[in-house]
Structures are given as structure tokens and as C-alpha cells.
Amino acid sequence: MEVILEKxxxxxxKEALIAAALVGKLAFVLLKDGAQAxxxxxxxxxxxxxxxxxxxxxxxxxxEMLDDEIQDLKLPELLEIAQVIPxxxxxxxx
Ligand SMILES: [Ca+2]
Numbered sequence: 279m280e281v282i283l284e285k286x287x288x289x290x291x292k293e294a295l296i297a298a299a300l301v302g303k304l305a306f307v308l309l310k311d312g313a314q315a316x317x318x319x320x321x322x323x324x325x326x327x328x329x330x331x332x333x334x335x336x337x338x339x340x341x342e343m344l345d346d347e348i349q350d351l352k353l354p355e356l357l358e359i360a361q362v363i364p365x366x367x368x369x370x371x372x
Contacts, residue, residue, distance in 0.1 A: 287347030288355050290340025292362040297337020299369040300330060 304324060308317040325331050351359075 287340075287343050287350070288358050290343045291347050292359055293333070293340055294337040294344055295359070295362055296365060296369070297334045299366045300333055300337075303370055303372070 304321065308320055325334075
């Protein structure tokens with residue numbers, strides 16, 4: 279049972295990393311020329327994108343589990359989390 283919970287925590291952490299990359303990338307793109315009213319419009323428009331919204335919500339929903347998970351990370355879990363890095367790079371470069 280504990281193993282299942284830890285696996286779940288790893289999944290939440292990966293989802294949170296993806297959500298942070300998506301939101302961070304969007305904020306960077308929108309705010310690099312300063313904050314304008316249309317940035318808020320663009321953000322709202324982006325939240326209408328079901329794939330974007332689903333990933334951000336998945337990351338946000340698990341965030342309360344992350345404290346315990348980060349304090350309890352083991353090497354196999356780190357390796358599993360590292361598998362998310364290529365997806366993060368695609369988001370950040372895209
Ligand atoms: Ca802007």
C-alpha cells in the first residue's frame with residue numbers, strides 16, 4: 279500500500295513539474311515585453327485549451343501531496359521523475 283502511495287506521489291510531482299513548466303513558459307512569453315491587458319486575455323484564452331488546462335489542473339490538484347513526497351524521495355523515484363525532463367524541455371523550448 280505504501281508503495282502505491284509513493285508511486286502516486288511521484289506522479290503528482292511529475293504533473294506539478296509539467297504544470298510549472300507550462301505556466302512558467304506562458305508567463306515568460308507573455309511578460310517578456312511587459313505586462314499588458316492583452317496578456318490577461320491571452321492567459322484566459324490559453325485556459326480554454328483543454329489540453330493545457332488539464333495539465334495545469336493535474337499539477338495543481340496534487341500539490342498538497344508534494345511536501346511529503348519531496349522529503350521521502352528515493353533514487354528510483356528520482357529516476358522516474360527524471361523521465362519527465364524531455365517533456366519539460368519540449369515545453370520550455372516550444
Ligand atoms: Ca506582454
